[in-house]
Amino acid sequence: MTGETLAAQTGASAALWRTRLSGHRVRVGALTLVSAVAYAVLGLVKLATFRATTFDMVIVDQAVRNYAAFRPPYIPVRGEFSDRGMNYVQLADHFSPIYALLSPFYWIHDGPETLIVAQAVLFAAAIPFLWRYTRRVLGVAPAYLVSLAYALSWPVAQAVAFDVHEAMFVPLLTAIMIERYHAGRTMPAFLAMLGLLLVKEDMGLMVAGVGLCLIVMGERGRGVLCVMLGAGGVLLARGLVTSVFGGDAKDYWAYGHLGDDLPGAILGIIRDPLAALLLPFSEEAKVDTLLLLAWPTLMLCLLSPLSLAAVPHVLERMLSDRSQWWQADFQYSAFTVIILFCAGVDGLARLLRRLKRSDAERRSSAGESEANECRSGRDHEHASLRLAWSAAACAVALTLVPRFSLDQLYHPAFYTEPKAAAAAEAASKVPSGVTVEAVNSVGPNLTSRTTVLLWTAKSHGAPWVVADTARWEFPFGSADEQLAAVGQLQADGYTKVFERDGYVVLRRD
Known part of the structure; x- marks a missing residue:
């Protein structure tokens, strides 16, 4: 083989590898x-x-x-x-x-x-x-x-x-x-x-x-x-x-x-x-x-x-x-x-190496032709095991999808929330640049334009409050506790400026 032929083959192999990569x-x-x-x-x-x-x-x-x-x-x-x-x-x-x-x-x-x-x-x-x-x-x-x-x-x-x-x-x-x-x-x-x-x-x-x-x-x-x-x-x-x-x-x-x-x-x-x-x-x-x-x-x-x-x-x-x-x-x-x-x-690679060592020990006591035939069959079997395990791992992941959160992506109901419109309207009542005590689920939608504190039963004296008296929200024990806390703030001088679907917006006068 001439040097030019070898160089050509090497270049072709490198090009093929780059294409595959x-x-x-x-x-x-x-x-x-x-x-x-x-x-x-x-x-x-x-x-x-x-x-x-x-x-x-x-x-x-x-x-x-x-x-x-x-x-x-x-x-x-x-x-x-x-x-x-x-x-x-x-x-x-x-x-x-x-x-x-x-x-x-x-x-x-x-x-x-x-x-x-x-x-x-x-x-x-x-x-x-x-x-x-x-x-x-x-x-x-x-x-x-x-x-x-x-x-x-x-x-x-x-x-x-x-x-x-x-x-x-x-x-x-x-x-x-x-x-x-x-x-x-x-x-x-x-x-x-x-x-x-x-x-x-x-x-x-x-x-x-x-x-x-x-x-x-x-x-x-x-x-x-x-x-x-x-x-x-x-x-x-x-x-x-x-x-x-x-x-x-x-x-x-x-x-x-x-x-x-x-x-x-x-x-x-x-x-x-x-x-x-x-x-x-x-x-x-x-x-x-x-x-x-x-x-x-x-x-x-x-x-x-x-x-x-x-x-x-x-x-x-x-x-x-x-x-x-x-x-x-x-x-x-x-x-x-x-x-x-x-x-x-x-772990799979280690298991296959262990099997390979066992095969090598068996081949050492066999004839050369038999050992070569056994080696070829075992290599094919190990390749199949690698593919089978990885396919099984992928299958396990697929079977667990319906049990966990990625399952929501292909359910239309995930993309709607009955109270979202009311929550958005309640959030819109809070002006930008203020400090607001917001219920756990509303705070993320206010944080880019206000200083958000978590709405709890203990008032922090913020000028604005957003509550959700229709359902339990951390850290309250029940929706009734939120309702009682809203009543206390009103007694302390806060004014209700919005109420819909359980969302209540209060402003301190």
């Missing part, structure tokens, strides 16, 4: 775009129909708006609710400085719609990295199926359907961390891991979990470093940073049944380790959530040490005394969804 980019990009649009529609429709909530949409909106104006991230809605004043900062509530990255987008559009779209894009942006990791481990077809399974997954569905939260950053960061490390690019992986520490005060637990994973995989030096970094991050954020900004580390202490603080909880676990071991399985809701976390990978995530990265965060939820943390209904499972999908991919 370009085709994959288009298809993966299309899947990412469609996913982002679906997630955004889910959130935007809920906002437009007054089904978003002040806690937590307005909290995040106020923080990001202040970042965008180069002010501290004040969240008066949370500060007044906790009796800590209008200048209470978001970093005292949760250590999430990463929200500052969203502030430039408020220069384009100042409102919660920006947060919803940003969250949708961030959740979808994990897909290309998951695709690259799965393609490298299992092949092209499984990569598409696993990526689709993530796009349809119930943890993502629940997260994008319930306002906006710091969880939006975690799938992308963990996908970058795992994929880049697997590709041998340790610096981007390490930077993504550091980024997790800026998401929330407990993300150090996940970093420590990554360290445990590395130790089990034989990388003890890096593993120990990550464990120390993660543990130090948690202790620093909870024990120092929160209090420096005016918060209280006990605000989110949910382990009073184990002890009054971290040392007390550790002692409680040591005194009765069996009870602590059974605690994650002590409620039906906990067991359901644990099964739902592992089932999308057909339990194969349990075969991979990657799952160790998710264990500390999952235990943080299951050991707590707050039932909402155990549930599958909110955003909490989105913190670990990418880790578990990657662990499922790795």
Whole structure:
């Protein structure tokens, strides 16, 4: 073969590879775009129909708006609710400085719609990295199926359907961390891991979990470093940073049944380790959530040490005394969804390698021709298993769609809300630039032009109030309590300026 012929063949191969890669980019990009649009529609429709909530949409909106104006991230809605004043900062509530990255987008559009779209894009942006990791481990077809399974997954569905939260950053960061490390690019992986520490005060637990994973995989030096970094991050954020900004580390202490603080909880676990071991399985809701976390990978995530990265965060939820943390209904499972999908991919690869070693041992005792025939058949079988598992994972995701929030997208009733017109009219009665105490479901629609406080039975003296006396709204115990609170405000000098379908707008004279 001449040098020119070899060069021509090499050039042709490179061109073919670029064509194939370009085709994959288009298809993966299309899947990412469609996913982002679906997630955004889910959130935007809920906002437009007054089904978003002040806690937590307005909290995040106020923080990001202040970042965008180069002010501290004040969240008066949370500060007044906790009796800590209008200048209470978001970093005292949760250590999430990463929200500052969203502030430039408020220069384009100042409102919660920006947060919803940003969250949708961030959740979808994990897909290309998951695709690259799965393609490298299992092949092209499984990569598409696993990526689709993530796009349809119930943890993502629940997260994008319930306002906006710091969880939006975690799938992308963990996908970058795992994929880049697997590709041998340790610096981007390490930077993504550091980024997790800026998401929330407990993300150090996940970093420590990554360290445990590395130790089990034989990388003890890096593993120990990550464990120390993660543990130090948690202790620093909870024990120092929160209090420096005016918060209280006990605000989110949910382990009073184990002890009054971290040392007390550790002692409680040591005194009765069996009870602590059974605690994650002590409620039906906990067991359901644990099964739902592992089932999308057909339990194969349990075969991979990657799952160790998710264990500390999952235990943080299951050991707590707050039932909402155990549930599958909110955003909490989105913190670990990418880790578990990657662990499922790795778990299958490990299982196939184990089968391959068993086959090699059998072939060593067989003749050469028989061994070659056996090898060829087994390779084909392993390829079929990779495809079958990824197709099954995708099928599981599809079967779970009707149970969770993405199901709403193809039901016409989701796009209408009987009381939305009355809520919009009530909101329109509140002038811009004022402070308003608004019912939980109306606050998000006022936050871009007013200072929103949460309407509670305890008046904060705001000049405007929007209530909904026809149904229960957090934090009231019943609609009747709202009605009684409205009557008290009228007795205190407030004037009713609007009433329709239970919505009442009051103005202080």
